Every structure is written in structure tokens, then in C-alpha cells.
Amino acid sequence: MSKAAILTASSLSVSLGKRSVLSDISLALPGGRLVALVGPNGAGKTTLLRALAGLLPSDGTIEVCGDALSSLALDARARRFAYLPQGHQMHWPLPVRDIVALGRYPHGAVDPARLAGPDAAAVMRAMQATDVTGLSDRPVTELSGGERSRVALARVLAVDAPVVLADEPTASLDPRYQIEVMTRLRTAADNGTLVIVVTHDLGLAARFSDIALVLSEGRLVSQGPPAEALSEAVIENIFRVRIYRADYQRETVIVPWSEA
Amino acid sequence: MQDIAARRRAVVTVALCAGVAVLTLVSLGVGPVKLSPVAVLEALFGGGSEVQRIIVQDIRLPRAILGLAIGAILGLSGAALQGLLRNPLASPSLFGAPQAAAFGAVLVIALGGIDVRSFMLPVAAITAAFVSVFVLLAIAGRNASLLILILAGLAISSLAGAATSLTMNLSRNPFAALEIAFWLLGSLEDRSFRHVALALPFIVAGAAILMSRRHAFRALSLGEESARSLGVDVGRLRLWAILGVALGVGGAVAVAGAIGFIGLVAPHLMRPLIGYDPARLMVPSALTGAALLLAADVAVRLIPSTSDIKVGVLTALIGVPFFLYLIVRERRALGGGLA
Numbered sequence: 001m002s003k004a005a006i007l008t009a010s011s012l013s014v015s016l017g018k019r020s021v022l023s024d025i026s027l028a029l030p031g032g033r034l035v036a037l038v039g040p041n042g043a044g045k046t047t048l049l050r051a052l053a054g055l056l057p058s059d060g061t062i063e064v065c066g067d068a069l070s071s072l073a074l075d076a077r078a079r080r081f082a083y084l085p086q087g088h089q090m091h092w093p094l095p096v097r098d099i100v101a102l103g104r105y106p107h108g109a110v111d112p113a114r115l116a117g118p119d120a121a122a123v124m125r126a127m128q129a130t131d132v133t134g135l136s137d138r139p140v141t142e143l144s145g146g147e148r149s150r151v152a153l154a155r156v157l158a159v160d161a162p163v164v165l166a167d168e169p170t171a172s173l174d175p176r177y178q179i180e181v182m183t184r185l186r187t188a189a190d191n192g193t194l195v196i197v198v199t200h201d202l203g204l205a206a207r208f209s210d211i212a213l214v215l216s217e218g219r220l221v222s223q224g225p226p227a228e229a230l231s232e233a234v235i236e237n238i239f240r241v242r243i244y245r246a247d248y249q250r251e252t253v254i255v256p257w258s259e260a
Numbered sequence: 261m262q263d264i265a266a267r268r269r270a271v272v273t274v275a276l277c278a279g280v281a282v283l284t285l286v287s288l289g290v291g292p293v294k295l296s297p298v299a300v301l302e303a304l305f306g307g308g309s310e311v312q313r314i315i316v317q318d319i320r321l322p323r324a325i326l327g328l329a330i331g332a333i334l335g336l337s338g339a340a341l342q343g344l345l346r347n348p349l350a351s352p353s354l355f356g357a358p359q360a361a362a363f364g365a366v367l368v369i370a371l372g373g374i375d376v377r378s379f380m381l382p383v384a385a386i387t388a389a390f391v392s393v394f395v396l397l398a399i400a401g402r403n404a405s406l407l408i409l410i411l412a413g414l415a416i417s418s419l420a421g422a423a424t425s426l427t428m429n430l431s432r433n434p435f436a437a438l439e440i441a442f443w444l445l446g447s448l449e450d451r452s453f454r455h456v457a458l459a460l461p462f463i464v465a466g467a468a469i470l471m472s473r474r475h476a477f478r479a480l481s482l483g484e485e486s487a488r489s490l491g492v493d494v495g496r497l498r499l500w501a502i503l504g505v506a507l508g509v510g511g512a513v514a515v516a517g518a519i520g521f522i523g524l525v526a527p528h529l530m531r532p533l534i535g536y537d538p539a540r541l542m543v544p545s546a547l548t549g550a551a552l553l554l555a556a557d558v559a560v561r562l563i564p565s566t567s568d569i570k571v572g573v574l575t576a577l578i579g580v581p582f583f584l585y586l587i588v589r590e591r592r593a594l595g596g597g598l599a
Contacts, residue, residue, distance in 0.1 A: 050485075055489060074488075074491045074492075074493055075491035078489060078490050078491030079491075081489065082489075083486065083489035084486075085486055085489075089483035089485075089486070090481060090482060091480075091481050091482075091483065092481045092536035092537065092538065093536050094478075094481055094535075094536060094537055095535075098478075099481075099482070102479055102481075102482060102490060103490075105479050105490040105491060105492075106490055106491045110476075110478075110479075111475060112478075113540075137265075139536075155482070159490075
């Protein structure tokens, strides 16, 4: 990793009650990368994302863009991390534009009807990047699953945060939308953002990421370029499946094939 | 498109303001002595006969002010709770807040034999309302389903009702018990400026707290987790919302007894016109609440009957069927809560 890390964690541990969910996680991730966070169910992937964003208490230290996370107030954290939780909950049928404008909330632009120039521009950019400008006035609850996932993504991009954390953004999407979402996250990474994506899809992880992190039972067991970090041995060990592996258009192809 | 929506919101808000103004005038004109709006305005600004001035300024104005303020805070509280819980069936009365506030007030009356117009009354009502809403949200937990909230609210309001009954039961003075029983029905009759002074500061404080949090309610549309990631301190927001509702509802109950269902109905009437945005719903819901309570308070004066119908009885008679209608409409969500 030639570039300086913008997000580091040292000896990060999280316990929920008496149960240890994450232990001794250390990582250093530079900007402009797409990082795939993979691991079996219950490995602690979501917990790791939430701990990194400071959404739950953890031991150890986290630094983002040179500042200790613990020294940052809630709104300052919110400007550094854009967080996309699983399932994109949307409780009220608000118009798409207002949902995306919530991405400017951490910047003090709390009223979507009164966005200042830079905030309005950020919202517009995010909507264009995710191709939802045509849906601007539609109530978000009336959209299809694919459209909703794009709107959720637009909301996250509108934050203009140096770090984007996305928890299974491709879950329950058809293949076309999966590729679409990953492509847009890839673009965000190419524009300098550090994007961390939790996914169960090893194929998407191998295809789109620069770095793969493999989590198992709360520990980071493998990290590096996906071709190395997602080796047959690691996957067989952690996921207990055998994979088919190939190279296609200079990318690694991984297809889970049979039980190990 | 956005401009059209904004313009419609503005038109609706202006129309509501006008409606509230008209209803206030009607409220000042209706009673044993009927006065025309012109006569009311004259008397209000120092004209007309002395009798008219006394009727309008001293007898009916406090009643109209309380109707307006209490209706508004109930509408606002309903909109705020619905925003906080992302749930269209939330409202102070379904959560037992007015019942708990009434118990607090009744308890200090019975215990201390204090003056019914003492400041202790709203303080006790507010404290009890705060405790009840706090306990309710604590029982319900973070991602409470509709069903849990309503069941817990039912339990709390039943408990508060039983505690109130017990207090009356043990009261040594049967007339005091009767007095309390009538007061519990909710009424704006024979209220003076002393009552206004008693309730209004708390109502205004509660409204200010709730209004200052309105944009956070919008962020909550994405769920608590996303709201937190946007910088909303959800735990603190809950406490502020509970405090705002308790101040407003407690202050209202202390002078007018339990007037229910306005907080439930007002936001619902506004959603088709204003949209679902919890922040933008708040002012129109407050105005609608004010209009509803003023109208109900005019209606109880116009309905011919041998004894006075209490306004709290009327709002419940209209509100409960409306609530049943909402349950039918939200049946699927309720069923989902069971799973």
C-alpha cells in the first residue's frame, strides 16, 4: 500500500454483553480503494463496520484522516463516515430528493427545502452519479428494489465523506443491479473515497475490490489483494466451500462450487 | 414539482391559520350571550358595552386561548411522537400520558389539599407524564412494533386510571371526588387567566423543545442506525421528545383535564395535504389540533343538553372511532407486529 492510510484501527475489540464479537483487529486502509469485507454469517462484519464508524463502543483505537475517532463529536464523525446499513429502511414515503438531501444533514443542512449552494450541488452530483434525478419527486416507498438501493446509495454519496461504509448493498438485488451498485461504489473509490463493502458474494468481492478482508469468528484472518486474500485455502477453511477460480479480463473470478 | 409541493404547503398553512382565527372569533362569540364577530372584535379591543367586554375579555378569552394552545400542543405532540417512533398510530393519549398526568395532578390535590390553581398542579402533571412516556419507551425498546407500543400504552393508561380511581376512592370528601371526576373528563369551561398563566409557559416550552428537534425526526425516517450515522444523537433526541411532550401534555392536563385523540387525528388529517415529512407536518398538525379543539369546544356549547357536555368526552367520541378506522387501515402493519 503506497498511499498513506486514512482509516486505521489498532487492537480493536468489541464485546456485546459478555460475548466477544470482535477481537484484536488491526488494519490500515488508504483512500481511493474499494475494500471487500467478507466472512461467514455471524463473523462480525456488520459489527466491524459499525465500530469503525463509531456507532457502537469498542476498545482499541481508531483513527480517521489523522484524528482519533474518540476525539470527534457525533456530527464530525458523520462527516467522515457515510454509512449505508443493511436493508435501506425508509419509514415514510418522502420524495427521493429529500432522502438524498439527508446526506447533507451532518454538514448542518438540515432542511432539504433550504439547501445552500454547495449542499444542493452535492445532492445533485450524488443523484446524477446514481442516476436517480428522474425519480426526484417520487415517494421513495413506491420505488422498485433496485431504484431504492440506488436512492440509498445516492444519500450516502451526498455526504461527500472520505470513507463510505456499505453493509451488503447488493443483497436481494438482481444481477444487473448488483453490478450497477458495485460499479458506482467502484467509481466513488476511483475518485478518492475509501469504500468498504460487506458482501457475501465472493465473486463480486474478487471482481470489484482492491483489498479483501476476511473475517472469521471476530478475527481478521486474511487481508490483501483479493487474488491472494481469497485463496482456495482460506475460503475452504473459513467458508467450508470449494471454489472455482479463473482469470477473465485481468480480473479474478471466484465461484463457490461445492461443500468442502 | 418541488415548488408546487412547497406552494401547496404554504397555502394549506395559511388556510389553517385563517381557520384557527375564525374559530377563535366564533369561540369568543358563542355562549349564553351570543355575540356577532363584529361585536366580539369591538369588545376585544375595548369597545362595546362593559358587559360585552367582561364576557369577551374575562370569560371567553381565557377559554379560547386555552383551547387554541392545548389543541396546538396536542397536535404537535402527536406529530412529534409519530415522527420519533416512525409510526402513524403514536399519540400521547394512546401512550397513557394524559391519564398519567391526571393521576399526578389528582395525587397532589388529594395528598396536599393544595389549591387547584397552584403551580404544583402542572409540575405534578408534567412529572407524571414524563415518567409514563419514559417508562413506555423503556418497555417498548428500540425497535418497538406498533403492537408492543399500543399494548404498553394501554397498560400504562389503565394503571394510571386505576391509581386515579384509588385516590378518589380514598378521598375523604365526596364532593372533592366528584369535582375530580368531572375535571378528568376534560373541559375548558370557566377557565380564567390564572389558568392560562398556569399552563401556557409549560405548553410554550414543550412546543419550543419539540419544534427545535423537528429536523432530527426527518433524519429518523431512515431508521435509528442511519440517523445516528448522520450525527443525530438518538438517545438524547428521545429524551428531548419525551420532555417536550410531557411539558405540553402535563401543562394542558393540569388546567383542562384529559382531552384525548387530538394528537392522533391532527397529523393524519394533514398527511394527504402536506405529505409525510415528519418535520413539515409539525406546524400544520399544531394548527389542525388548535382548530379541532376550538371547534369541539364551540360544539359542546351549541349542542342542546340539560347539563354541559365536556369537551374531552366529545373528542374521545370522535377520536376513538377514528382510531378504530386507522387500525383497520394499518391492519397489515399490526399483523406484522405479531410475527
